[in-house]
Amino acid sequence: MESEFAAQLEELKARVEGLExxxxxxxxxxxxFSGDMDKAxxxxxxxxxxxxxxxxxxxxxxxxxxxxxRDPKKATPSKDxxxxxxxxxxxxxxxxxxxxxxxxxxxxxxxxxxxxxxxNVASLPQMIELAGELGIKICICDMSMSLMGFKREEMxxxxxxxxxxxxxFLEQALGSKVQLFI
Amino acid sequence: xxxxxxxxxxDLRNLPCPMPVVKxxxxxxxxxxxGVVKAVTTDPGALTDxxxxxxxxxxxxxxxxxxxxxxxxxxxRMK
Numbered sequence: 001m002e003s004e005f006a007a008q009l010e011e012l013k014a015r016v017e018g019l020e021x022x023x024x025x026x027x028x029x030x031x032x033f034s035g036d037m038d039k040a041x042x043x044x045x046x047x048x049x050x051x052x053x054x055x056x057x058x059x060x061x062x063x064x065x066x067x068x069x070r071d072p073k074k075a076t077p078s079k080d081x082x083x084x085x086x087x088x089x090x091x092x093x094x095x096x097x098x099x100x101x102x103x104x105x106x107x108x109x110x111x112x113x114x115x116x117x118x119x120n121v122a123s124l125p126q127m128i129e130l131a132g133e134l135g136i137k138i139c140i141c142d143m144s145m146s147l148m149g150f151k152r153e154e155m156x157x158x159x160x161x162x163x164x165x166x167x168x169f170l171e172q173a174l175g176s177k178v179q180l181f182i
Numbered sequence: 183x184x185x186x187x188x189x190x191x192x193d194l195r196n197l198p199c200p201m202p203v204v205k206x207x208x209x210x211x212x213x214x215x216x217g218v219v220k221a222v223t224t225d226p227g228a229l230t231d232x233x234x235x236x237x238x239x240x241x242x243x244x245x246x247x248x249x250x251x252x253x254x255x256x257x258x259r260m261k
Contacts, residue, residue: 045199048199048204049204051204051205052204052206052207052235053207053235053239054238054240055238120196121198122201130204134204155185
């Protein structure tokens with residue numbers, strides 16, 4: 001009898017442990033895929049809002065969002081031909097991001113920036129800085145970095161920055177109540 | 183409502199989303215638990231955003247005061 005109870009207790013313990021491991025926490029895990037100024041701005045507004053609400057936030061920057069985290073003050077290291085081409089074609093930093101609609105060859109983005117200044121809306125670089133102050137974790141996709149030929153030494157200095165792959169994101173996303181792809 | 187006592191006043195006028203909630207989340211930590219912050223906003227979204235923020239962050243809105251396009255929130259720090 002007693003050994004039966006002990007066995008049941010062990011089984012229950014194992015099940016509770018399993019449940020606890022899979023429990024979703026008050027966390028936000030976000031894939032930032034787009035390098036468009038408007039979409040990146042939306043992702044940062046949601047991220048900083050979530051941090052203000054006491055949530056732990058992780059942003060996974062991949063593909064076209066990767067060049068948003070290049071530091072315009074840092075020199076571009078020497079690269080192979082494709083890397084040089086990507087570096088020249090893609091924006092060097094968040095300040096150079098373009099609008100997804102009504103961009104008009106960059107004029108739209110400039111007008112939007114002017115409008116944002118008038119309305120006191122924070123710019124993309126300011127939002128990234130704020131994210132850092134709020135303790136938001138940023139992971140940059142290693143595969144995107146090597147695919148586009150970006151080097152770590154040309155990326156921004158951000159307080160909680162790491163380079164990772166899809167498994168790191170998924171591990172975080174599994175334990176997050178909110179997951180977004182922008 | 184405007185006579186409600188508070189320990190700290192936060193001027194959040196002319197700040198659009200998400201700044202009011204970002205600033206209040208920092209500002210509330212500047213009073214002791216049980217203390218009250220008065221936050222003055224002009225962002226229309228704050229009317230729904232502040233209650234949502236308070237609910238999620240575990241703080242309490244004691245009252246609001248609307249006058250001349252400004253909304254003041256009296257928020258008690260609960261933890």
